[in-house]
Amino acid sequence: MTELERAATLITRIPDYPQPGVQFRDISPLLADAAAMRAVTEALIEPFRGGFDCVGGLEARGFLFAGYISALTGAGILPIRKAGKLPRPAASVSYSLEYGTATIEGPDVLHPGDRVLLVDDILATGGTLQAAQALVRDLGAEVVGSAVVLELAELGGRVLTGDVHAVFTD
Numbered sequence: 001m002t003e004l005e006r007a008a009t010l011i012t013r014i015p016d017y018p019q020p021g022v023q024f025r026d027i028s029p030l031l032a033d034a035a036a037m038r039a040v041t042e043a044l045i046e047p048f049r050g051g052f053d054c055v056g057g058l059e060a061r062g063f064l065f066a067g068y069i070s071a072l073t074g075a076g077i078l079p080i081r082k083a084g085k086l087p088r089p090a091a092s093v094s095y096s097l098e099y100g101t102a103t104i105e106g107p108d109v110l111h112p113g114d115r116v117l118l119v120d121d122i123l124a125t126g127g128t129l130q131a132a133q134a135l136v137r138d139l140g141a142e143v144v145g146s147a148v149v150l151e152l153a154e155l156g157g158r159v160l161t162g163d164v165h166a167v168f169t170d
Contacts, residue, residue: 007036041068043167044147052117052144054078061121080132091138095131106135114141123148126157
């Protein structure tokens with residue numbers, strides 16, 4: 001078994017969380033395992049290596065992967081935050097959720113021509129990632145790709161996001 005295959009076994013399902021009928025995917029065991037975390041992070045960036053200047057990490061678990069990717073590649077980090085968390089947001093994008101709406105914001109740290117790789121833990125319905133793609137463009141930069149640890153294919157997130165590199169698909 002490769003390290004990446006072993007890493008997949010560390011993602012656990014929590015039934016009926018946060019509400020009945022939902023199968024929550026918990027990546028905490030993967031995050032706690034250094035070898036698995038490295039294997040997953042390397043797999044996240046493989047198709048994009050050398051093609052990005054900045055990593056856009058989506059709050060909150062995307063921050064963890066963005067930090068690791070930054071350390072491995074020397075790329076900067078763009079923290080993409082929930083509304084109200086940044087002191088001076090430069091741009092914001094609102095999007096629909098299954099149960100309402102949400103807004104994400106980004107700081108004024110990008111420059112025209114910056115190439116941004118967006119990263120998050122899970123692609124579900126795609127609303128957050130689609131909003132992050134729009135946010136990066138609104139900030140004047142280019143989205144060179146989007147990568148997630150796990151795609152929940154049955155939820156159809158790619159309909160909104162376009163091509164996404166998923167390390168694992170469920």
